[in-house]
Amino acid sequence: MRRASILFSVFAFCTAGLIAQNADLAQYQTWMKTGVAAQRAMMAGVTAKDAGAIKENSAKGAEAFDSIAKYWGTKQKPDAVKFAEDARDASKAVAEATDEAGQQAALGKLQGTCRGCHTVYRNGSEFKQ
Numbered sequence: 294m295r296r297a298s299i300l301f302s303v304f305a306f307c308t309a310g311l312i313a314q315n316a317d318l319a320q321y322q323t324w325m326k327t328g329v330a331a332q333r334a335m336m337a338g339v340t341a342k343d344a345g346a347i348k349e350n351s352a353k354g355a356e357a358f359d360s361i362a363k364y365w366g367t368k369q370k371p372d373a374v375k376f377a378e379d380a381r382d383a384s385k386a387v388a389e390a391t392d393e394a395g396q397q398a399a400l401g402k403l404q405g406t407c408r409g410c411h412t413v414y415r416n417g418s419e420f421k422q
């Protein structure tokens with residue numbers, strides 16, 4: 294009897310952990326998708342010289358990567374926080390740039406953050422364990 298209840302507790306504990314992890318991942322994926330969509334839209338905006346689209350997506354990208362940075366802060370992963378903060382700052386810099394060369398430079402910096410973080414923390418559409 295006692296053993297069964299211990300087993301049950303262990304099971305309940307593990308299930309709760311899994312559910313929490315899936316909720317984390319689902320939330321994370323929405324930020325990641327928003328960040329990527331914003332990056333693509335900024336690239337298109339720069340090509341089309343559409344200041345409105347650049348501004349709007351610069352803010353969206355910065356917000357998504359800021360949330361991602363905070364997430365990694367709660368996981369005590371300072372290198373991931375740094376990649377995400379660099380991505381956030383580069384997103385902001387696209388709208389702050391005063392000419393196309395500056396916009397392209399900021400987009401280049403943004404792109405430079407993707408691989409570093411993915412190598413360590415991404416496994417397809419999941420976290421690397």
Ligand code: HEC
Pocket residue numbers: 321322323325326328329332361365373374376377380403404406407408410411414415416417418419420421
């Ligand atoms: C701070 C870390 C970090 C940075 C920076 C980052 N990513 Fe990610 N990315 C991840 C992790 C972790 C996953 C796996 C979880 C997921 O799928 O969202 C991921 C997943 C993705 C996915 C799959 C999303 C899905 O549908 O599941 C795409 C696409 C992607 N990243 C593109 C990018 C691009 C483009 C950049 C740069 C502009 C970037 N990422 C920057 C960590 C990062």
